Amino acid sequence: MPIPRRTRASLLAAARQQLVVGVTGPRQAGKTTLVRSCFSDHAYLNLEDPEHRDFAQRDPKGFLAREGGMILDEVQRVPELLSVIQTIVDTDPRPGRFIVTGSQVFALSEAISQSLAGRIALINLLPFSIGELADGGRxxxxxxxxxxxxxxxxxxxxxxxxxxxxxxxxxxxxxxxxxxxxxxxxxxxxxxxxxxxxxxxxxxxxxxxxxxxxxxxxxxxxxxxxxxxxxxxxxxxxxxxxxxxxxxxxxxxxxxxxxxxxxxxxxxxxxxxxxxxxxxxxxxxxxxxxxxxxxxxxxxxxxxxxxxxxxxxxxxxxxxxxxxxxxxxxxxxxxxxxxxxxxxxxxxxxxxxxxxxxxxxxxxxxxxxxxxxxxxxxxxxxxxxxxxx
CATH class of the missing domain: 1.10.10.10 (Winged helix-like DNA-binding domain superfamily/Winged helix DNA-binding domain)
Structure with missing residues (x-):
């Protein structure tokens, strides 16, 4: 049984309030597992995948042209997507439509400050806490x-x-x-x-x-x-x-x-x-x-x-x-x-x-x-x- 994350409530609340939600933290801290469990109705796209990354780089507008919500994993791999997301959410301000994650916090922070300032809620996820391990019996x-x-x-x-x-x-x-x-x-x-x-x-x-x-x-x-x-x-x-x-x-x-x-x-x-x-x-x-x-x-x-x-x-x-x-x-x-x-x-x-x-x-x-x-x-x-x- 998966160990429950205590960040879950804050993440869901942020998605109800802000246009974009970003989850950052070190590699293997559990970002992907958390966002996919919280937003199972969102399309999931991992930008470490060469096929997804190539499409996003060649045609960022086409890549993001979906009606429903999207999870963009490791978005720092294609930072130009964030400026396109800015134009989308400014036109269609539905909260929580885009969930982005990034392990290279240095690259992601710079891209966010240029494109999504005031439009994104940031969640910092670290490895399991003692409380989470106790909650999960581990x-x-x-x-x-x-x-x-x-x-x-x-x-x-x-x-x-x-x-x-x-x-x-x-x-x-x-x-x-x-x-x-x-x-x-x-x-x-x-x-x-x-x-x-x-x-x-x-x-x-x-x-x-x-x-x-x-x-x-x-x-x-x-x-x-x-x-x-x-x-x-x-x-x-x-x-x-x-x-x-x-x-x-x-x-x-x-x-x-x-x-x-x-x-x-x-x-x-x-x-x-x-x-x-x-x-x-x-x-x-x-x-x-x-x-x-x-x-x-x-x-x-x-x-x-x-x-x-x-x-x-x-x-x-x-x-x-x-x-x-x-x-x-x-x-x-x-x-x-x-x-x-x-x-x-x-x-x-x-x-x-x-x-x-x-x-x-x-x-x-x-x-x-x-x-x-x-x-x-x-x-x-x-x-x-x-x-x-």
């Missing part, structure tokens, strides 16, 4: 098993070994998307760069050090990071801008949006290997971040997450910005609660005063309830926080 039994597997749908839908599938995914991503967009000739250098980025998981990004280690210029490293971001593989999380009378670190943190992919790039072999790996805590922190982002995207809301850290190393792993208040979230992969885990939360609360909401600690154990005024959320209950952040 949540791994242990934290390390979940982290090493990640959330990409084919692993669960076809019961594939994550280590093998993720290795193939990395190769396919490099060959298809990176070669097409960046025209990189030395793909081995980019693959090495990917591995180095995995090593920076959960850390402040030192662009110069990353570029030096990769053997490329700082400008090249910045460009490559940008492609990883727009591909939906990583996020660069910014420090929160309020000062609170302390000098703040201004460097972003690097988080991976799929823990399984990060583990594969780090060469982590299995759950037992992960349990003793020095990057386990950083991988867990990245995973929590990604789950909270998925919760926002499922509700069609932008990410509202930052971190706080000052020049003497006091920090809170995540801050959820709710406008007039901030929710501080500390993240620890350990299973046994330690008293010093609350230090950063206490310090931030003292500085932020009334702007600080009651803090949260997400951890790798099973303890629930409250301690020292902090709400405790075990890893397997993270969906409750993701639904509310």
């Amino acid at each position: 949540l791994p039994a242990t934290l390390d098993a979940l982290l090493i597997t990640g959330g990409y749908p084919p692993i669960y839908d076809r019961d594939l070994p994550p280590r093998t599938w993720l290795a193939d995914y990395i190769t396919t991503y490099i060959e298809r998307d990176v070669r097409q967009v960046l025209e990189i000739r030395d793909l081995a250098s980019f693959q090495r760069f990917l591995g180095l980025c995995a090593g920076w998981v959960g850390q402040l990004v030192n662009l110069s050090a990353l570029a030096t280690d990769a053997g490329v210029s700082a400008n090249t490293a910045k460009s490559w990071l940008g492609v990883l971001q727009t591909s939906g593989l990583i996020a660069l999380v910014q420090p929160h801008h309020r000062n609170y009378r302390k000098r703040l670190v201004k460097t972003p943190k690097l988080h991976w949006l799929d823990s399984g992919l990060c583990c594969r790039l780090l060469g982590i072999q299995d759950a037992a290997h992960l349990a003793t790996h020095p990057a386990r805590g950083a991988i867990f922190e990245s995973w929590v971040f990604s789950e909270l982002v998925k919760g926002r995207f499922q509700r069609r809301e932008a990410a509202n997450l930052f971190f706080w850290r000052n020049h003497i190393g006091e920090e809170v792993d995540l801050l959820a910005d709710h406008g007039q208040t901030l929710l501080p979230i500390e993240i620890k992969s350990g299973a046994t609660i330690a008293s010093d885990w609350f230090d950063g939360l206490r310090r931030f609360a003292a500085l932020a005063g009334a702007e600080a909401e009651p803090p949260v600690l997400v951890h790798g154990g099973t303890t629930t309830g409250q301690r020292e005024g902090v709400r405790l959320i075990p890893w397997n209950d993270l969906a409750t926080l993701a639904d509310a952040v």
